[in-house]
Amino acid sequence: MGFEDLNAISMQYMDVLKELGNIGAGNATTALAQMLQCKVDMKVPQVKLLAFNEVGATMGGEEQIMVGIYLMVEGDITGSIMFLQRLESAKHLVSMLMGTEETGGTDFSDMELSALKEIGNIITASYLNSLSTITQLRIMPSIPDICIDMASAILSVPAIEFGAIGDNILLIQTQFTDDIELDGYFVLIPDLESYEKIMSSLGM
Amino acid sequence: MNKIIKVGMAELDICKSPDGISTLGLGSCVGVVLRDPGTKIGGMVHVMLPDSTKIRNSENIAKFADTGIHALIQKMIDAGANRNALVAKIAGGAQMFNFQNKLAVIRVGDRNIEACKEVLHAEKIPILAEDTGENYGRTVVFFPEDGKFIIRAVGKEEIFI
Numbered sequence: 357m358g359f360e361d362l363n364a365i366s367m368q369y370m371d372v373l374k375e376l377g378n379i380g381a382g383n384a385t386t387a388l389a390q391m392l393q394c395k396v397d398m399k400v401p402q403v404k405l406l407a408f409n410e411v412g413a414t415m416g417g418e419e420q421i422m423v424g425i426y427l428m429v430e431g432d433i434t435g436s437i438m439f440l441q442r443l444e445s446a447k448h449l450v451s452m453l454m455g456t457e458e459t460g461g462t463d464f465s466d467m468e469l470s471a472l473k474e475i476g477n478i479i480t481a482s483y484l485n486s487l488s489t490i491t492q493l494r495i496m497p498s499i500p501d502i503c504i505d506m507a508s509a510i511l512s513v514p515a516i517e518f519g520a521i522g523d524n525i526l527l528i529q530t531q532f533t534d535d536i537e538l539d540g541y542f543v544l545i546p547d548l549e550s551y552e553k554i555m556s557s558l559g560m
Numbered sequence: 561m562n563k564i565i566k567v568g569m570a571e572l573d574i575c576k577s578p579d580g581i582s583t584l585g586l587g588s589c590v591g592v593v594l595r596d597p598g599t600k601i602g603g604m605v606h607v608m609l610p611d612s613t614k615i616r617n618s619e620n621i622a623k624f625a626d627t628g629i630h631a632l633i634q635k636m637i638d639a640g641a642n643r644n645a646l647v648a649k650i651a652g653g654a655q656m657f658n659f660q661n662k663l664a665v666i667r668v669g670d671r672n673i674e675a676c677k678e679v680l681h682a683e684k685i686p687i688l689a690e691d692t693g694e695n696y697g698r699t700v701v702f703f704p705e706d707g708k709f710i711i712r713a714v715g716k717e718e719i720f721i
Contacts, residue, residue: 411569419585426657504714507585509587509656509696509698512585512588513656516588
């Protein structure tokens, strides 16, 4: 299957993403529970294909402050992935991980920032591992970079990458619950060539 | 009673005083506003990518610096603005992540700013002010009444240019 336009994306590909979301979130749940030493449950991930102007609203408003963790992907496929979560859930996660009091405001200490990057690393790696396992492709993430800002501003980065091929953006929404409340969004952006590789490795 | 018209990512629109026009959370995109001081007609385009000719799928004209600014100029002329009196202000084009990476797409903020300036220069529209680059998102509101361009960012004082 050639991939030239996200608007013409196949239902098959949406199903692949949904399955990927399921397995990835499952792996991430286990990893989070181990790291945080608490019970973590997950809801069935939602895969959404959204127009650019709908993306901000989906996350609670364009100006909702989010923490975005962004990684480059190399290996058999190339592209980038991003994991987004609300500021409040990031604050909550960090305090659980480090055993400290939750703080207000938008600031994080250097220690907290690196803890957040580590969480982002673990969650994105869980997804990439499941992608790698089902496609048998070699996938290597770069070190993560972090940004705390308005949802629309952070999302402009993946949106611009999608912008080169269409007017939509693909999001996998994952909710972790139980002892933690974490509403996370996951954006996977393989380049054109990599889309074809992913699909053909799955025999589509 | 003035209202604020909202422009989303890769969209454009115009307004007339006393109304204002706004876009929320500009990141690496660039918000270009135009104003005719005589008729007090204003407009904004939310540019995502620098060049429509480099992209295969380019139907959405508001997405690109070249086609977006041209379409905005035309829309303002159609509404009665004086083409030769137009002035511009620009904001946005931030680099949200610090990747020291080879991928040109990471520097897309800078490329968007440059492209918008080039198009405005070619159209002989003076750029009166700008608040561009850096590494943070911006919410912007523009009032064609006096040309005031308000810029808000997380954890920063509101400014206007």
